[in-house]
Amino acid sequence: xxxxxxxxxxxxxxxxxxxxxxxxxxxxxxxxxxxxxxxxxxxxxxxxxxxxxxxxxxxxxxxxxxxxxxxxxxxxxxxxxxxxxxxxxxxxxxxxxxxxxxxxxxxxxxxxxxxxxxxxxxxxxxxxxxxxxxxxxxxxxxxxxxxxxxxxxxxxxxxxxxxxxxxxxxxxxxxxxxxxxxxxxxxxxxxxxxxxxxxxxxxxxxxxxxxxxxxxxxxxxxxxxxxxxxxxxxxxxxxxxxxxxxxxxxxxxxxxxxxxxxxxxxxxxxxxxxxxxxxxxxxxxx
Numbered sequence: 001x002x003x004x005x006x007x008x009x010x011x012x013x014x015x016x017x018x019x020x021x022x023x024x025x026x027x028x029x030x031x032x033x034x035x036x037x038x039x040x041x042x043x044x045x046x047x048x049x050x051x052x053x054x055x056x057x058x059x060x061x062x063x064x065x066x067x068x069x070x071x072x073x074x075x076x077x078x079x080x081x082x083x084x085x086x087x088x089x090x091x092x093x094x095x096x097x098x099x100x101x102x103x104x105x106x107x108x109x110x111x112x113x114x115x116x117x118x119x120x121x122x123x124x125x126x127x128x129x130x131x132x133x134x135x136x137x138x139x140x141x142x143x144x145x146x147x148x149x150x151x152x153x154x155x156x157x158x159x160x161x162x163x164x165x166x167x168x169x170x171x172x173x174x175x176x177x178x179x180x181x182x183x184x185x186x187x188x189x190x191x192x193x194x195x196x197x198x199x200x201x202x203x204x205x206x207x208x209x210x211x212x213x214x215x216x217x218x219x220x221x222x223x224x225x226x227x228x229x230x231x232x233x234x235x236x237x238x239x240x241x242x243x244x245x246x247x248x249x250x251x252x253x254x255x256x257x258x259x260x261x262x263x264x265x266x267x268x269x270x271x272x273x274x275x276x277x278x279x280x281x282x283x284x285x286x
Contacts, residue, residue: 003133004250010139012246013146014204018219019226019238020153021197025073027170027233028190030091031081034098037219038105039195043069043202044211045113052120058207062145065203066196073195076101077188102220109213117210142204149200153193154235166190170233198223225269231282240280 018040025033033039043065051061084097124137157163165186168176177183202211226245230237245265252261273279 002131004254005247006130006133006135008243008247008250010135010143011250012243013143013150014201015222015226015242015246016150016239017146017197017201017204018223019230019242020150020235021194021201022223023194023227023233023235023238024157024166024190024197025194026227028166028187028194029077029081029085029094031094032098032224033101033191033194034095034220035076035102035105035216036194036198036223037221038102038109038216039069039072039198040202040205040219040223041109041211041213041216042072042105043199044206044215045109045118045202046199047203047206048118048120048211051123052118058123062200062203065199069199069202070192070196072105074188074192076195077191081191082184082187102216106213106216109216113213115213117212118206119210120207123207136208138207142207146201146204149197150239153197157235162186162189166193225265227279228269228273229279231279234279234281237279237281 018036021039022033022036025031025036046065046068047058047061050056050064051058056064080097080101081094084093088094122136122138124141126137128135128137128140157166165176165181166189168179168181169183169186169190173183205211222245226241227233227238228241229244230239230241248265248268249261252264255261256264
């Protein structure tokens with residue numbers, strides 16, 4: 001059980017980045033980014049090529065994943081979501097666009113990267129034994145990097161001028177604009193930051209798990225599960241949802257075979273939402 005708890009903590013730290021990213025985009029633009037999992041996959045592949053194939057130091061490869069996926073997010077907001085939201089007030093329109101971007105990235109990933117599973121060499125080697133649990137040092141490294149990145153992101157949102165602008169837009173878009181906040185500019189920044197967090201999660205997890213072009217949809221399901229557990233658009237809920245999902249996975253795979261753990265998790269999620277549709281941290285009124 002110690003091993004299961006450790007596995008949940010290590011996995012939850014990386015899931016937290018994915019959950020924070022999708023929460024940021026939803027809070028600012030009221031758009032569910034269905035391509036979030038695909039952005040995670042792109043982040044993993046960038047690290048695979050830069051670190052695994054070109055042998056560039058891992059920190060630079062991780063930074064490259066962040067920059068490339070942030071650029072994808074910025075371009076999506078600037079040339080796809082912004083024009084559509086300007087011309088249409090229907091939420092269904094942006095939802096369909098988000099699904100379209102997910103399918104687009106799926107196809108691009110399949111054409112560019114192929115169908116094979118990809119992995120990278122160990123960033124650090126060795127195993128750490130702690131309280132009866134055996135933990136590869138590469139997973140310990142990923143855990144501390146993920147915690148540091150999440151802490152830095154939360155500090156940015158809380159204490160910087162751009163962070164305050166993003167929080168103002170999330171609370172009330174029209175009022176923020178009336179007080180001089182450049183909503184278009186900061187919406188692009190928010191979308192790019194949200195995508196960047198997905199790319200960082202991909203760059204971290206590719207060091208412990210293989211990545212393939214078809215993994216985006218399943219990663220998106222995980223991201224949506226996290227925010228449904230915690231409450232859409234709520235930062236504390238995203239963090240809680242990430243760790244709860246990670247522990248549910250760790251315990252489920254320990255107790256049950258095959259794909260049964262995720263079937264159980266999804267059934268449990270449906271039952272949970274019947275009684276609390278706003279999630280753990282969400283409010284009934286939004």
